[in-house]
Amino acid sequence: MKRKLTMIQAITEAMDQKMAEDSRVMLLGEDVGVNGGVFRATEGLLQKYGANRVVDTPLSEAGIIGSAIGLAMNGMLPVVEIQFLAFIYPGFEQIVSHAARMRYRTRGQYHVPMVIRTPYGAGIRGPELHSESVESFFAHVPGVKVVAPSNPYDAKGLLIAAMEDPDPVIFLEPTKLYRAFKEEVPEEMYRVPIGQAKVVREGTDVSIFAWGAMLRVADEAARQIEREQGISCEMVDLRTIYPLDRDAIVQSVKKTGRAIVVHEAHKTAGMGAEIISIINDEALIYLKAPVKRITGFDVPVPQFSIEDDYLPTPGRVMSGIMETFTY
Amino acid sequence: MSPLYQVLTPEGGLLHDIEGQLDEATMISMLENMLLVRLFDRKCINLQRQGRMGTYAPFEGQEASQVGSAMALTPGDWLFPTYRDHAAAVVHGQSMMRVFLYWMGHMEGSISPTHLNIMPPCVPIATQMVHAVGTAWASKLQNEKHVSLAYFGDGATSEGDFHEALNFAGVFKTPTIFFCQNNGFAISVPFEQQSASKTIAQRAAAYDIPGVRIDGNDIFAVWLTMKKAIERALAGEGPTLIEAMTFRYGAHTTADDPKKYRDQERLSEEWRQERDPIQRLRVYLEKLGLWNERKESDFIASAGAKIDAALAEAESYPKSRPEEMFKHVYAEPTWMATEQEKELVQPAKQEGIPA
Numbered sequence: 210m211k212r213k214l215t216m217i218q219a220i221t222e223a224m225d226q227k228m229a230e231d232s233r234v235m236l237l238g239e240d241v242g243v244n245g246g247v248f249r250a251t252e253g254l255l256q257k258y259g260a261n262r263v264v265d266t267p268l269s270e271a272g273i274i275g276s277a278i279g280l281a282m283n284g285m286l287p288v289v290e291i292q293f294l295a296f297i298y299p300g301f302e303q304i305v306s307h308a309a310r311m312r313y314r315t316r317g318q319y320h321v322p323m324v325i326r327t328p329y330g331a332g333i334r335g336p337e338l339h340s341e342s343v344e345s346f347f348a349h350v351p352g353v354k355v356v357a358p359s360n361p362y363d364a365k366g367l368l369i370a371a372m373e374d375p376d377p378v379i380f381l382e383p384t385k386l387y388r389a390f391k392e393e394v395p396e397e398m399y400r401v402p403i404g405q406a407k408v409v410r411e412g413t414d415v416s417i418f419a420w421g422a423m424l425r426v427a428d429e430a431a432r433q434i435e436r437e438q439g440i441s442c443e444m445v446d447l448r449t450i451y452p453l454d455r456d457a458i459v460q461s462v463k464k465t466g467r468a469i470v471v472h473e474a475h476k477t478a479g480m481g482a483e484i485i486s487i488i489n490d491e492a493l494i495y496l497k498a499p500v501k502r503i504t505g506f507d508v509p510v511p512q513f514s515i516e517d518d519y520l521p522t523p524g525r526v527m528s529g530i531m532e533t534f535t536y
Numbered sequence: 537m538s539p540l541y542q543v544l545t546p547e548g549g550l551l552h553d554i555e556g557q558l559d560e561a562t563m564i565s566m567l568e569n570m571l572l573v574r575l576f577d578r579k580c581i582n583l584q585r586q587g588r589m590g591t592y593a594p595f596e597g598q599e600a601s602q603v604g605s606a607m608a609l610t611p612g613d614w615l616f617p618t619y620r621d622h623a624a625a626v627v628h629g630q631s632m633m634r635v636f637l638y639w640m641g642h643m644e645g646s647i648s649p650t651h652l653n654i655m656p657p658c659v660p661i662a663t664q665m666v667h668a669v670g671t672a673w674a675s676k677l678q679n680e681k682h683v684s685l686a687y688f689g690d691g692a693t694s695e696g697d698f699h700e701a702l703n704f705a706g707v708f709k710t711p712t713i714f715f716c717q718n719n720g721f722a723i724s725v726p727f728e729q730q731s732a733s734k735t736i737a738q739r740a741a742a743y744d745i746p747g748v749r750i751d752g753n754d755i756f757a758v759w760l761t762m763k764k765a766i767e768r769a770l771a772g773e774g775p776t777l778i779e780a781m782t783f784r785y786g787a788h789t790t791a792d793d794p795k796k797y798r799d800q801e802r803l804s805e806e807w808r809q810e811r812d813p814i815q816r817l818r819v820y821l822e823k824l825g826l827w828n829e830r831k832e833s834d835f836i837a838s839a840g841a842k843i844d845a846a847l848a849e850a851e852s853y854p855k856s857r858p859e860e861m862f863k864h865v866y867a868e869p870t871w872m873a874t875e876q877e878k879e880l881v882q883p884a885k886q887e888g889i890p891a
Contacts, residue, residue, distance in 0.1 A: 266707075313864050
């Protein structure tokens with residue numbers, strides 16, 4: 210019988226298997242040991258691998274990320290958990306000024322093979338600053354990669370690929386999807402290559418580009434609009450936010466001639482703009498309408514009583530799709 | 537206030553017996569290293585004035601702190617210098633040619649000799665301190681008998697990373713040595729305005745690690761304190777915070793004018809005349825009959841020749857090519873960088889538009 214896992218189980222399994230295979234892999238973060246992580250992503254790993262490899266650290270993001278840089282430079286493979294994406298800012302300088310630049314500054318002599326895992330995104334009724342989606346900050350920094358899975362299968366494969374990557378990877382885990390659904394996940398180790406998008410739904414009339422939790426929103430919209438309007442949507446899960454899979458974006462737009470980007474990050478300087486720019490460079494003449502962006506608004510993510518109104522909804526996505534037909 | 541540990545007085549006398557701890561060859565080497573790096577430092581300032589080098593951060597006055605601490609290391613230890621610690625880097629084995637390259641803006645100025653772990657000069661303040669926790673932690677986990685030494689200044693102690701590093705190192709008992717050169721000024725801000733605590737060493741108490749305040753212009757005190765800290769670290773007893781009291785005779789960088797914020801002439805003269813690290817060791821070694829004017833002039837001549845040779849090598853080193861900016865961003869270049877490199881190297885030719 211095929212086995213089904215939630216995303217959080219798939220993430221735990223990826224770390225567990227990699228730790229069993231490679232003794233250099235160690236986990237660091239706040240509450241990742243005894244408590245198994247606030248979302249239980251590291252549940253059971255302290256018992257299995259001991260306190261030298263699953264480390265409950267002080268509450269100290271610059272300390273965690275900065276010491277992980279040193280650990281990585283000196284032979285270890287640290288996997289850091291930052292409790293929520295918006296808590297990463299005290300360690301931001303360590304990422305931008307050091308993790309991202311060490312290979313460059315030493316002309317390849319030292320590098321920083323580390324993964325920074327962090328839950329991100331809204332929709333879980335979290336307190337303030339527990340729901341941000343600021344992937345653009347990191348996509349703007351040459352030297353790091355940014356990944357965001359949308360399902361358990363990709364989560365496991367991408368995390369294993371991230372742990373084997375010789376460069377720092379920011380691994381964004383859509384909090385809302387941690388336990389949202391189960392799907393078949395192979396028991397053995399496998400890799401989903403960083404930098405490759407995936408067409409998760411074939412279609413002919415319009416391309417929808419999304420990642421993380423927005424895949425489900427976009428999918429709901431695609432189904433409904435196909436049912437009600439007979440519009441065939443092609444949906445592309447970008448999976449990696451930096452570097453973007455240009456070929457996948459361009460191929461799909463050439464096929465459909467219409468496109469919308471759905472992301473929960475703020476619109477201005479969000480990755481949607483970058484995707485539109487790729488389309489502009491490579492597929493402009495194939496377009497039948499301007500590319501539409503359905504995104505979070507240019508406001509701080511509000512308190513949870515109205516966070517659903519901040520987030521793109523299937524309705525907004527459907528309106529966006531219709532606009533590309535009525536242009 | 538923590539007492540100031542001093543071994544060699546400014547007059548060249550000994551306060552403590554060092555019999556069996558410091559041999560003659562080491563002491564001579566200390567003096568020679570300090571003479572060499574002082575010449576090197578002055579050379580750099582001249583080169584900057586002549587437009588042959590970029591903005592430069594001089595360290596004159598801090599030679600005992602840097603030379604003494606770096607001399608206590610062994611190859612394989614990790615050295616995390618700031619932008620003012622090239623004396624330490626050179627003494628630990630970085631080539632002067634490489635240091636010249638760095639200040640000449642060359643892409644390859646930060647490469648460590650392969651058998652050593654000399655990190656690129658850290659430009660942001662205090663951020664390297666947590667890296668030194670990480671490398672030391674990895675050494676400990678891998679049962680390697682190496683320490684990590686992080687240099688920083690008095691200003692760095694106001695940064696969050698100072699706290700995070702000391703706290704982490706204390707909790708995980710990493711073999712890290714935190715070496716603060718308290719030169720009294722963070723660019724223009726005097727220490728009294730930087731910190732309400734009277735000393736930096738006393739901060740160690742908060743992390744339950746040893747904190748030692750030493751005369752940073754006394755190379756014996758620096759070296760002996762370092763040796764003790766290393767011994768402790770390698771015995772698994774964890775980190776040490778060392779506060780070396782010293783003074784930068786000159787400007788923060790060649791772009792800075794210290795007259796704007798301190799009585800530069802008086803202070804600089806006072807330290808040079810009364811507390812110079814080189815002078816006191818010179819006097820001491822002369823008393824022992826280990827040094828004299830002739831030895832010094834011979835050494836200066838040979839050191840000058842070495843510096844000139846390193847400079848000649850640096851100035852004839854192939855210039856960084858523009859396409860080198862695209863290398864070593866990732867193990868494998870991204871498609872964006874690959875295309876942008878082409879854009880740089882072979883700009884699109886269009887009629888009527890000048891190149």
